[in-house]
Amino acid sequence: MSRPTIIGLTGNIATGKSAVMRLAAERGALTIDADRVVHELLDGDPAIQAAVAEAFGPEVRRADGRIDRAVLGGLVFGDAERLRQLEALLHPAVRAEIGRRVAAAGDRVVMIEAIKLLEGPLAAACDAIWVTACAPATQMARLRVCRGMDEAAALARVAAQAPQEEKIARANVVIRTDGLLRETEAQFDAAWRQI
Numbered sequence: 001m002s003r004p005t006i007i008g009l010t011g012n013i014a015t016g017k018s019a020v021m022r023l024a025a026e027r028g029a030l031t032i033d034a035d036r037v038v039h040e041l042l043d044g045d046p047a048i049q050a051a052v053a054e055a056f057g058p059e060v061r062r063a064d065g066r067i068d069r070a071v072l073g074g075l076v077f078g079d080a081e082r083l084r085q086l087e088a089l090l091h092p093a094v095r096a097e098i099g100r101r102v103a104a105a106g107d108r109v110v111m112i113e114a115i116k117l118l119e120g121p122l123a124a125a126c127d128a129i130w131v132t133a134c135a136p137a138t139q140m141a142r143l144r145v146c147r148g149m150d151e152a153a154a155l156a157r158v159a160a161q162a163p164q165e166e167k168i169a170r171a172n173v174v175i176r177t178d179g180l181l182r183e184t185e186a187q188f189d190a191a192w193r194q195i
């Protein structure tokens, strides 16, 4: 039976995972963004919405039932225990949805982007782990300039993620993104040829 080749993509915030996902999609991969799966659940899954409101309070829920991600983010980034609680609530449903998409992928290459890929069971399902990395100064500049985050919000996100070195230590492929986009693309293509 045909099975997909699964690449797990991780790397800390603003290290360039989106660029790598775009390149993979251009070359025919099925790309699955775990952040987006989370957003779909928070926007449209009534059981998840009820469980999140139960755990984090009615103020995280909008009148239409959707979860207010800015309010929820304010509660969990900066509080490791609450973030773990939210992850425990969401990750089983995220994994189930990713599993459904992978099962329908035939023999395509599938690239799964997830910030907590290496911390959970998803990593074991991957044939290879790719990690994007850049200098901390590049990362902070991208968060502040491109996403308009203030320094405290940017630092809180970075602090919620395992150090870059731990991710690099477990990677089959490391893509450095401090340079030009075409330098990212050249590293991508070298790795893509080895699949």
Ligand SMILES: CC(C)(COP(=O)(O)OP(=O)(O)OC[C@H]1O[C@@H](n2cnc3c(N)ncnc32)[C@H](O)[C@@H]1O)[C@@H](O)C(=O)NCCC(=O)NCCS
Binding pocket: 012, 013, 014, 034, 035, 038, 068, 069, 070, 072, 073, 076, 083, 086, 087, 090, 094, 114, 115, 116, 157, 160, 161
């Ligand atoms: C807290 C939430 C509502 C904030 O939503 P918001 O729209 O502001 O951010 P978004 O989801 O787009 O994430 C942006 C970036 O924040 C970082 N981030 C998100 N979740 C996490 C996390 N659990 N741990 C560390 N960093 C995270 C990532 O770098 C991510 O790319 C949302 O991020 C969430 O529910 N996170 C917990 C679920 C999770 O683990 N998501 C990651 C994919 S499995």
Ligand SMILES: Nc1ncnc2c1ncn2[C@@H]1O[C@H](COP(=O)(O)OP(=O)(O)OP(=O)(O)O)[C@@H](O)[C@H]1O
Binding pocket: 011, 012, 013, 014, 015, 016, 017, 018, 019, 035, 115, 132, 142, 146, 176, 177, 178, 179, 180, 181, 182, 183, 184
């Ligand atoms: N050489 C490069 N390679 C990749 N991205 C680059 C490069 N130079 C500049 N950038 C820019 O850096 C930013 C990186 O942010 P991006 O959203 O891709 O990070 P991410 O890892 O996907 O973040 P998140 O964890 O939020 O999903 C983008 O705006 C991208 O255009």
